[in-house]
Amino acid sequence: MATDVHRPVTGHAVHVEGLTRSFDGRAVIDDLRLDIAPGEFVALLGRSGCGKSTLLRILAGLDRDIKGTALVPRRRAVAFQAPRLMPWKKVWRNVLLGLPGRPGRAVAERALDEVGLGHRIGAWPKTLSGGEAQRASLARALVREPDLLLLDEPFGALDALTRIKAQQLVGELWQRRGCAVLLVTHDVEEAVLLADRVLVMDGGRIAHEQRIDLGRPREITDPRFAGLRAGLLERLGVGTSAEAA
């Protein structure tokens, strides 16, 4: 089967078919199928170790040892739970790291302004708070003008308040930019708050999908919210009184 992680977008931002990834003879991803539409926001839930990060790394082009088809746009960007900033480069140089050509400081400044971090453009990474570092990491993704933004638990290490602000920021960026987003998260509320569609991964495949027809902006207090959250927790095999982990 075709293995191509570099094809331009045609009707999909992501097209995955018959995808299998094994480690030591064990298929962590097993004949997986997934389509994401251009501009769609998809959240991916699943028990720890079910293969979410493995799938994201494949879509990011960081893991090519696969069988099957994985088609993604050339313009894609990824942000991880750890912001992964180079400590010896100032924030703006981190934002431009790896970009082709020789983009100037103004390019970094625009992206940093967009995430509310313009005032820290000349700072060293070690002087940033956790939330600021995560925003710098988002700016680094945005300068790539992605058609597909891959987010691997980007808010996982943030305190509750910073996390809420970061979630709002990602929601705004997505609406403004119109790129497709695949967000890996452990947080069912976050998934329901942000996504058009929530997927549950199990047994190496997408075992369940839930469309979120709540309109925007969304409120956790919306009575339909609790029902969607409870249904997804059940799919994750977690009682409704506990959070997915």
Ligand SMILES: Nc1ncnc2c1ncn2[C@@H]1O[C@H](COP(=O)(O)OP(=O)(O)OP(=O)(O)O)[C@@H](O)[C@H]1O
């Ligand atoms: N490079 C590797 N070598 C061997 N096994 C690996 C490798 N990468 C991942 N795995 C295994 O693949 C499985 C899926 O890992 P993955 O990190 O994709 O899970 P996950 O769903 O993202 O987990 P979590 O929610 O805890 O982050 C795990 O059993 C893991 O040990």
